[in-house]
Amino acid sequence: AHAWGRANLEKGDAIVLTEMEHHSDIVPWQMLAKERGVEIRYVPVLEDFTLDMEVYEASLEGAKLVCVVHTSNVLGVRNPLERIIKLAHQFGSKVLIDAAQGVPHDRIDFDAFGADFMAFSAHKMCGPTGIGALLVRPDTFEEMQPFMGGGDMIETVTIEGSTYQTNEHKFEAGTPRIAEAIGWDAAFGWMESLDLEHEHKRMLEIARYTATQLRALGMTVYGRHDDSDSAVVSFLHPTLHSEDLAHLLDARGFAVRTGHHCAQPLLHRLGISGTVRASFYLYNTMEEAEMFIAQVEKIVERFA
Numbered sequence: 001a002h003a004w005g006r007a008n009l010e011k012g013d014a015i016v017l018t019e020m021e022h023h024s025d026i027v028p029w030q031m032l033a034k035e036r037g038v039e040i041r042y043v044p045v046l047e048d049f050t051l052d053m054e055v056y057e058a059s060l061e062g063a064k065l066v067c068v069v070h071t072s073n074v075l076g077v078r079n080p081l082e083r084i085i086k087l088a089h090q091f092g093s094k095v096l097i098d099a100a101q102g103v104p105h106d107r108i109d110f111d112a113f114g115a116d117f118m119a120f121s122a123h124k125m126c127g128p129t130g131i132g133a134l135l136v137r138p139d140t141f142e143e144m145q146p147f148m149g150g151g152d153m154i155e156t157v158t159i160e161g162s163t164y165q166t167n168e169h170k171f172e173a174g175t176p177r178i179a180e181a182i183g184w185d186a187a188f189g190w191m192e193s194l195d196l197e198h199e200h201k202r203m204l205e206i207a208r209y210t211a212t213q214l215r216a217l218g219m220t221v222y223g224r225h226d227d228s229d230s231a232v233v234s235f236l237h238p239t240l241h242s243e244d245l246a247h248l249l250d251a252r253g254f255a256v257r258t259g260h261h262c263a264q265p266l267l268h269r270l271g272i273s274g275t276v277r278a279s280f281y282l283y284n285t286m287e288e289a290e291m292f293i294a295q296v297e298k299i300v301e302r303f304a
Contacts, residue, residue, distance in 0.1 A: 001028035002147035003171060004094075004117075004140070005065070011037030014063040016093070018043040018051055018079075019269045020072045023262040025098045029067065043068075045269050049075045049224055056084065060091035068095070070102030071230050074261045074275065076207070078102070078228040085114045094140060100124050100132075104281070105200050105230050116140045122180065126282070127187035131180035141168075148173035199282055203231035206280045206289045211235075213293040217300050222275060234261075234275040240304055242276045245296075248303070249276075252295045 005028075009015070015029050019042055033040050041059045044052045049072075060066070066088040071078045081097065088095045096117040102108060104125040110118055117140065121132040136144070146153055146164050150173030155163040164170040204225060210233045211221045222234040237245060246258040257277040260267045267273060278292065 001032050003144040005029070005032045005038075006036070006147065007145040008143055009036055009038050009064055012039075014039040014041055014059075016041045016043065016056070016059045016063045016066045016088075018056075018068055019045045020051070020075065020077070020079075020263065020266045021067065021069050022073055022098060022100070023264070025067050025069060025096075026265065042265070045266060049077050049222065051079060053080070053083070057087055060088060060093055063088075063091065063093045066093050066095045068097060070097050070099040071105070072263070072266070073101050073232070074234050074263050074266055074277070075223045076230040076232040076234075077224060078226070078230065081113070081115075089114070101230055105196065105203075107196055110135045122184040122187065125187055125191060127184040128180040131177045131184055144171070146170045150174045152176070194282065200231075203280045203282070203284070204229065206284060206286050207231035207233050209286065210278060210280070210289050210293065214296065217293075217297060218304075222270060231280040232277055233280075234277045236272065236275050237300065237304060240300070242274050244303075245276055245299065248299045249292075249295065252299075254278075254292050254295060 009032065013036075015033070015038055017026060017029060017040060029038075029040055032038055041063065043056045043059060046052050051068075066084065068079055068081070068084055070081060085095050094116040095114075096119070097113070097115045099108065099118050099120040101124065103120040108118070116137050118135045119132060123129040148171070149162075152175070153164055153170045153173045155165050204227070207230075208225050211223065211225055214233065214235050215221055217237075219235040219237055222236075223229065223232065225231075225233075236242060242258045246256050249256055257279065259274045261275070261277060267275075280289070
């Protein structure tokens with residue numbers, strides 16, 4: 001938003017977002033729109049938890065940038081990115097993929113993928129917090145300008161002015177996150193040894209079991225758990241408040257997330273204020289899911 005958006009977008013340009021974006025892929029563009037007069041268009045989410053692709057295609061005329069989440073952190077739905085990218089490029093739009101939920105589950109070839117930008121975070125893939133990565137196509141990289149001033153990003157500094165490095169360091173002002181980078185490298189090294197395709201199928205099986213059992217207990221589950229989706233299960237009980245349910249689960253040793261998951265437009269679209277979200281990853285087992293369901297059943301029997 002700072003390095004490319006400010007240098008390439010002006011009043012009258014448009015950015016296409018979706019209703020299922022994380023706040024981190026909404027707020028920066030809203031700030032830029034307020035500053036520059038850029039138009040923001042939102043692609044709605046349908047009843048089956050997928051994007052309205054007809055509205056998406058109709059929104060591309062005059063758009064300079066498309067920003068879309070790889071996989072929803074609330075629904076677990078993996079978007080049809082190949083089609084999204086192809087259509088955007090046909091209209092001359094660049095594409096930014098929020099792959100924070102995608103990279104931990106899939107080996108993505110960024111060059112083959114065809115997106116112009118792809119962002120992801122270390123802490124979603126067993127790495128440290130506070131560090132992430134932005135991959136940029138070389139031609140798009142040349143259109144970006146420095147936006148943070150400080151050490152490391154400069155080539156020369158004089159009283160009269162400064163010149164900047166020509167590589168990625170021109171965006172890194174100050175001391176880099178050295179310890180976090182070393183920790184993330186260790187996480188990458190460990191994940192390289194895994195069969196991610198096998199793990200994805202295993203985790204999805206756990207999520208499908210959990211979703212089925214929760215529905216049988218009267219819960220509403222938000223998501224579809226198709227083969228390409230991720231293993232998150234967002235749910236609500238018709239009478240038990242999500243915060244209460246989460247505290248009761250916490251007391252029994254199960255950590256879940258509640259609230260709007262930094263995706264308030266999506267929750268508003270679903271007509272709810274929050275969900276309980278159980279997220280299964282590499283370290284989880286089917287036995288843990290079975291124990292989870294057993295405790296949910298006891299809670300429902302006692303408090304619902």
